[in-house]
Amino acid sequence: MASAGSLSTDDDELTLPRASINKMIKEIIPNIRVANESRELILNCCTEFIHLLSSEANDICNNQQKKTINAEHVLQALDKLGFGDYRADAEAVLRDCKAVAARRRRQSTRLENLGIPEEELLRQQQELFAKAREEQAAAEQQQWQQLQAAAQMVSMQQSSQDLDQEDYS
């Protein structure tokens, strides 16, 4: 249904998923038949709108000497293009989304979300590295000592064997 997997090589055909558009149309005007041609047209209008809005936001961004288009640029673009009445709704949904995201971050136990400042994390990391190095060094030292002890034992056995053999020669 929706052309999710297929990335068309023709840029002009890069559009929003038909299924989403159809679903939205159905919710907006539920009991009305919409000709397929009309759906296609609405789809194209939406794509054009995206280009229009991002282009305007881009201009505003450039005028402010910024490198990244941010939320404020988009909101100003809406005003400028005569879609100022979208602003309130759009901002409201953005706030909701951020609130949900913030709540999730608070509940998250992932390292970057614990709110531990970077310097502290670095310090802890250094500590763990140092500790690991110490343990590694100690383990190597022990291994070396064991090897030496074993080597000594072998050479002692050798020499006592030699002594034994001398008795028989």
Added chain:
Amino acid sequence: MENVDEIAKENSKSNVTNNDTDVIQEENEPEEEKSEKMLHLPISRVRTIMKVDPEVHIASQEAVFLITKSTELFLESLAKEAYRFTAQGKRKTLQKKDIDNAIESADCLSFLEGVLDAPH
């Protein structure tokens, strides 16, 4: 030794430089999926469409979110406006001429003039 590896992995994944809780983290794909639940249209697709224009700079996650939401609101306006003409004509099927009329009825929709006739 295992401790060190785990911490190293965690730190290479994490973006500890971004402590700005006001901004939706950009690198965080799960966050993007979650915010999509508030929208009908996929943010990632909108971002791809934006990138078709070579002059358009990178946009923040928030910006693309707003553009996506605005597009939804736009679709709603356009459909409702077109339907006005369908109802006026006492028809049950929304046709191209309804959309045409809708485009002409509002100044802010003038950018769509000619879009309906573009070869596709």
